[in-house]
Amino acid sequence: MAKPSELDIDAAGDLITLLGDLSRGYYPWERHEEDGPSYFDPDDHKHLRRLYDSLETLFDRAPGFPMRVIGGMCYVICYDKNQILDPADDCLELHPDLKAGLKLLKAHRANFIPSLEQAARAAVAETIEAAAARHLAEMQIPVQA
Template identity: 45%
Template structure:
């Protein structure tokens, strides 16, 4: 699911809402409840009143009580939610969101980091597979020759001379199809 980025007007409105909630929340421990009204506006409106009426004192008092309850139950939630979005996530200097996208998409640097991590994991998997193959049971070839050929990047020779070598050793091959290697490695792990 995609969510549109807030516009400049959205951000101004959110900042103003933040200020209004701060004014209501000025007392330590949150605002007091008005015992003349309920504390759930949705419940009041569901019980017969169809729409909020700003001329109806009970509606206004219940709205206040509802906000007061939220502010007592989760002090400064508006600072963390509204402020977190407006001043942290939306701040281009933090490079959290993609500046080229109209939606809330992660900055491309996160994909780059994920790709780098995946490459490092593949490098580790390749090296581990080489060592396990060299030291594995039933390996009759000269292990140092196998390691030298792998280290030199002569992957064609590896395919020809050591056809039973595990697929993971080819993660080190810059021309290899990593998706095919993962599929082959997965299949051989089930054998």
Template identity: 40%
Template sequence: MTGMKMALASAEDMEAAYELCGLLDSISRGYYPAADDDENAPTWFEEDKFEHLQALFKRIEKLADSSGGIHRVVGGFSTVANPANGLIDLTQDVIELHPRLVAALEAVETLAQIRAALAFQQRVQPWMLECFGAEIAADKFERNHRFFEEATEAVQANGMTRSEAHQLVDYAFNRPIGELHQEVGGVMVTLAALCLASGIDMHAAGETELARIGVPETVAKIRAKQATKPKHSPLPEALP
């Protein structure tokens, strides 16, 4: 079922409405309703003078030609402010979105972020299978080592020292083992916080890297490096 629609006010309609407001404001302050091109108009309005009343009538008569536009301005806001439509928050002194719309927009943004994250994770899998095959791609210990390597390189690039890294490794491994799902969530939150502090768009960085390592030449290099990787070692390559 489709309800009645209100015509949208144009820029000319808005200009006419503002002109009417300006005229009413001038009269309320006692000023003469001078036209824009009336350079010799008096300053003050005298209601007992015929020529003053005539000038006021001409201004009103001119605005009457735009009455339809003014109706569209007033009617448009009446539609927006109608409580049944739930468009703006009528408890505020300024125009703000209705709390229901604010909540809906936040939910949409959250859903978009979740979908983007899932899409990225799912797009990494084909690359993993192409590079390493199913067995190595699903090897949790290998994935631990490579994640730790990349995380270490990231904080190193962001200014962390070797001493700080060793202190934090000792600190973390001296604590009780956490729950993986919660710890992954902590990784995501702290990575986002690190990127915010460092002026990095984490999503853009991820997309750039996925595109870089997906190039056939890069895939070949990664495969060759994996083939020479020391067996039963967390290191990605043999040390000299």
């Protein structure tokens, strides 16, 4: 899933505003005239045309934004199998496993690279010693202690 851009987020915010106004029955655009409509009339062709044009402008401004913003939230962030959010919490709270991982990372961050380097050096040394012993055995040269 592609991460939404700032333009995508802005377009989604405008869509939320538009849909919120419509859901309350309001004419969702600023009134430029004193006698302009206050309420949306779904039977009025001019209102429907304005709604269509507004939606088309949003989709032209940020093509594909609903999938990145809404789809990303629904199918990535909120998808239980991804274990990003806490399934027991009604709010957007991190999954307990993520919280535990972040706590562990914080506790071990300072020693992480040195420990990784030490483990890598030990693995390389062990591999070299094993290869040298194997080659000596293959050449039938006795190993001196």
